[in-house]
Amino acid sequence: MPRKRVSMKKIREVLRLKWELGLGDRDVALSCKISKGTVTNYLQRAQKAGLSWPLDEALDDT
Numbered sequence: 001m002p003r004k005r006v007s008m009k010k011i012r013e014v015l016r017l018k019w020e021l022g023l024g025d026r027d028v029a030l031s032c033k034i035s036k037g038t039v040t041n042y043l044q045r046a047q048k049a050g051l052s053w054p055l056d057e058a059l060d061d062t
Contacts, residue, residue, distance in 0.1 A: 010032055012055065014034075014039055014043070015051070018043060025039045025040055
């Protein structure tokens with residue numbers, strides 16, 4: 001069964017909670033109702049992409 005896509009809004013929230021507020025992965029996962037592994041995955045992908053907080057305003061949800 002294919003996985004449900006996560007909205008860009010949720011990914012942005014993960015990055016904000018981690019990088020702006022400094023929450024731990026577990027707390028971010030609980031807040032966003034996703035697994036800790038998913039949080040780790042998003043953070044690794046963001047780092048590989050060279051992203052930082054705050055995100056560039058030119059980045060949109062597409």
